[in-house]
Amino acid sequence: MTRTELDAAGIRDAGLRASYQRCRELNARHGRTFFLATRLLAPAQRPAIHALYGFARWADDIVDEPPTGDDVDSAAARLDAVAQTMRDSFRGIHDDPILAALADTAARYGIEHSLFDDFLDSMRMDLTVTDYPDRAALDRYIHGSAAVIGLQVLPxxxxIGPRSEAAPYAAALGKAFQLTNFLRDVAEDLDRGRVYLPADELAAFGVDRARLQWCRTNRRTDSKVRSALAAQHAVARDWYRYADAGIALLHPVSRPCVATAAVLYSEILDRIEQSEFAVFTARATVSNARRTRVAGSALARALWARRGSRARALTPTGG
Structure with a gap:
C-alpha cells in the first residue's frame, strides 16, 4: 500500500521514497489515532501527512524527558542542529531522511517555513519552562506546539475557498488536540516535572503544583483538583466546537479524515469526564473497537468523496 501512496503522490526518487517510508513508520508506531485517520485521506495525500508527523515526532522526542544541568545545553544544541539541518534541507541539502521528506512536502504544498521554526521554538521552551502562569503564556507555547501543526497540514x-478562511479553524483543532493531551497526561507530565495548565486558573479552585503532586502520589483526584480539571475540560470542549465549523471549508476528500480525528480525540475528553477526572489513576483512551467503528463509518464517506472529486483532483498547488 505504501508503494501505491508514493506512486499516487508522484514521488519517484528512490531515496525520497525511503525517506517518506521512514516517516510513515514513525506515524504508524507512535500516532495510532492520527495514523488511522490518515487512512481516510486519498493515497496521494498520505505521504505528506506522514512527513509532517515524522518531523514533529522526531523533534519532540529530543525534549520528551526534561534535561537537567548540562543536559539542557546538550538538548538545546541538538534542537539547534535540527533547525540548521532543516534549513539546509529547504535549500536542497539533505543529510537526514525525515527532513528530506519534510522539505519535499513543504515545497510541493507551499507550506511556510516559519511554521516549522515556530514549532521548534516551542520545543525549546520545554527545555526550561516547567509551569505557565496564565492562559496567555500557555497559548504562546500551544501556538508552536499544536496550532502550527494544523496550519502545516491545511495545504x-x-x-474549497481561500486557505486563509480555513486557517483559524485548522489552528483551533490543533489546539483542541493539545488541550486534550494536557488533561489526559497530567500525571505523566508531573513525572517529567511539567504542568501544562494555567497556574492562575488552577489557583481559582485552590489548586497548585503541590496539590497536583499530592494527587499523583496518592493516585486520586481530590474535589478541588476535580473542579479545576473540569474547568479546563470545558475550555477544550469550546475549542472543538469552534474547530468543527471549519471542517466544511475543507476539500470534500479531506473532511471524513478530519472529522474522524476530531471525534476520536474529543472522545478522550468523554472518557476523562466519565472517570470523574481520575487522570492520576489511569490514562484515558478510546478502545480499538471504537476507533475501528468510527473509521469504518467514515470510510464510506471518504470513498464517495474521492469518487465525486475525480474530475477535480486534489493536487499540490504551492499556494
Missing amino acids: VLGT
Missing part, C-alpha cells in the same frame, strides 16, 4: 488537506 495538504485542501480547501
